[in-house]
Amino acid sequence: MYTLMVADDHPLFRDAIVGVLRDGMPDSRVIEADSLATALAQADCHDDLDLILLDLGLPDAEGLTGLERLRDTVPLIPVAIVSADQDRTTVLEAMNLGAVGYIPKSTPRQTLLAALTQILEGNVYLPADIMRRSDTATRAQVTNLSADQTSHHGSLDLLTDKQREVLTHMALGDSNKMIAYRLAIAETTVKTHVSAILRKLGVTSRVQAILVANDLGLGRQNERP
Template identity: 65%
Template sequence: MYTLMVADDHPLFRDALCAVIDAGLPGCQLLQADSLSAALQQAEGREDLDLLLLDLGLPDSEGLAGLTRLRATYPQLPVAIISAEQDRRIVLDAIGQGAVGYIPKSTPRAALLDALTHMLAGQVYLPPDIMRRPPTTPARRQPEAAISAHISSLTEKQREVLALMVRGHSNKRIARELDIAETTVKTHVSAILRKLSVTSRVQAIVAASDWTSPNG
């Protein structure tokens, strides 16, 4: 079964989260750390560690610095952020820096377990409620002219698909909302990646994170 680590400096939250995981994913081995240094120490030599859930407010780390250090020290270790912070820009910055997901601490139990299941299966999890919010500040990762050229090369349907991707929708939900087949969505996503000159869905979301469809 899976091995997960919860790195959070609040014992009550840490214990509660572990209890939810233990009940929802029976058989998981759970490790706990109350600081970044403790997480780094426990992760050493643990090739069986499948996922590390990292709080952004650890006492010996600030913001995404802990994620950066973990990624540099253990580049093969999947790290997901679990935080009370719900700023859309921070979510995208975390994903851009290599996090495999971002889980708000307000996430309901069922959604939390669903997020963990997705990440343990090798998928990236983005919180839909946060991703549906409009961006508060633009933060383009490519020159504005380049992004405009990429976006203008998309068909109208591809722009609709991209807008829903940015909001954190899955292919299945995109297919349902646009009333098209899921295989058609996959074809559009492949075309979007090619036209945006990126290699993954996450890169496409980050590249277009401050772009919204003219239709809203």
């Protein structure tokens, strides 16, 4: 059973997403918050929280400051953004600040549930248009990569064949456990490959590696190996 928090000040949307969670994840417990202050207080009281779904329009938080406060105050609780803002820069900034997912409010019910399942299984979730294409300049600006690091993104020559396979599955949203299953290798081996991939691509996080992979054409939707 999962324990989820929905932090949104709009009663109609909060009720709607809570209803989707209760229908689609009936064994889960849902906690509600209508402000950042309430979300912080609830997080402090519930040490069993598995995920916080955070709106960027809370009355006592401007932009991504709510995400920053939550990451600083309760760093062990994953936070996913659920927002009407679909600007690519905002999405990438949120991921760079430690969000485990970014779900537009226009997301259909089944896609929302699939995204939450993916996040709760330890994966990251990005909107489909971000997964399909990424802008090199935007990515470099948001993730603060140096010019030298960005230049490394144009080639996969440093990766072994197995590392390319692992990176492709990463870009498709597979967890380390799922990659291990699909490639018939140990999960510890997958972790070793992931570490090597990050080092060779000159990035510091799984999200950055996924963006690089998609920019280079790996892991596009419906292209599972």
